[in-house]
Amino acid sequence: EAEVAQSPRYKITEKSQAVAFWCDPISGHATLYWYRQILGQGPELLVQFQDESVVDDSQLPKDRFSAERLKGVDSTLKIQPAELGDSAMYLCASSPDWPEAFFGQGTRLTVV
Amino acid sequence: KNEVEQSPQNLTAQEGEFITINCSYSVGISALHWLQQHPGGGIVSLFMLSSGKKKHGRLIATINIQEKHSSLHITASHPRDSAVYICAVHLIQGAQKLVFGQGTRLTINP
Numbered sequence: 555e556a557e558v559a560q561s562p563r564y565k566i567t568e569k570s571q572a573v574a575f576w577c578d579p580i581s582g583h584a585t586l587y588w589y590r591q592i593l594g595q596g597p598e599l600l601v602q603f604q605d606e607s608v609v610d611d612s613q614l615p616k617d618r619f620s621a622e623r624l625k626g627v628d629s630t631l632k633i634q635p636a637e638l639g640d641s642a643m644y645l646c647a648s649s650p651d652w653p654e655a656f657f658g659q660g661t662r663l664t665v666v
Numbered sequence: 667k668n669e670v671e672q673s674p675q676n677l678t679a680q681e682g683e684f685i686t687i688n689c690s691y692s693v694g695i696s697a698l699h700w701l702q703q704h705p706g707g708g709i710v711s712l713f714m715l716s717s718g719k720k721k722h723g724r725l726i727a728t729i730n731i732q733e734k735h736s737s738l739h740i741t742a743s744h745p746r747d748s749a750v751y752i753c754a755v756h757l758i759q760g761a762q763k764l765v766f767g768q769g770t771r772l773t774i775n776p
Contacts, residue, residue, distance in 0.1 A: 563707075587763070596670070596752055596766030597709075610763060643707050653697040653756040655764060659708035 556580045558658035560646050566664045572634035575661045579628070579648030585609075587655070588621055588631050591643040600644075603629060636665045669693050672753050672767035680775055685740040687770045689753030692734065699764065700727050700738045701752040709752070712738070743774045 559578040567573045579586050584605050589597035600619065602610040605626035614621065618637070623629040633640055646658040670691045679685055689698070697716045703709045713720050713727040715736075720727050724743075729736040740747055753767040 594768070596754070596768045597764075598766070599763050602763060645707075645709060647709075653699075654714065655699065655711065657701070657709035657711070659706065662707055 558646055558648050558656050560644075560658035560661055562661055563659060564662050564664075566666060567636050569638055569665050570635040572632065573636050573663065574630055574632045575644050575646075575663075577629045577631070577646030577648075577658060579646070580650070580656055583648035583650045583656070584626070585649040585652075586623060586629050587647040587649070588629070589645040589647065591645060591660075593642070597643075597645055600631070633663075636663075638665050641665045668768070669765050670753055670755055670767040672751075672770050674770060675768065676771045676773075678773045678775065679743055681744060683743050683774075685743050685747070685772065685774075687738045687751050687753075687772070689736045689738070689767055690734060691736075691753075691755050691765075693755070693765070694758040695734075695755040696758050697756045698729055698736050699752075699754040699756075700736070701754060703750040703752060703769070705749075712751075740772075745774045745776050748773050 561576050586603040588600045591597040600614045601621045603623045606623050621631045641664050643660045645660045647655045649655045673688045700712045701709050715729050724741045726739040750769040750771050752769045754764040
């Protein structure tokens, strides 16, 4: 069964370092989302892509976060420099058509 | 006030009990998801509904659009049902995105 792939599953990094997460959506899904989930809370949208274009990045802290989906397929989310408050689960989801959504396993980031 | 509120935040029950998790929302929606998140972190979509009721195995989801309320029920609960259950809504207005509740942590003891 097709699934949204994310890597790494777990990442520990020191504050001020750069860190990157990767997401490969289900083939054919035009829409891709990155969410951040702080422990004990629901996910919050960071960025939404439609193909290679950013549709919504209003909640993305652009001074340190960047996201790209160059060929409209897989996507990378980068944090530079990482801060202690960035420790969270980063979830990727893709959608073939509104309002379906399929989620990946997530990347759990710990900043020390 | 959050646009999506879940209750209870934490729920502990004995194996076999009937479980109900509630979700209330304050905005216009086109659909509502019930999601399951296990300790490993990955999220699985259980139901997507815009009206009425859906059933899958021991899980039942209902939605009342007029009252802006949805419930997730688990019959004959089992320890493997222990997880965080998240309600998420698709807004009618604005960008096509999900707004999530804070989740309900369910623990089923044997």
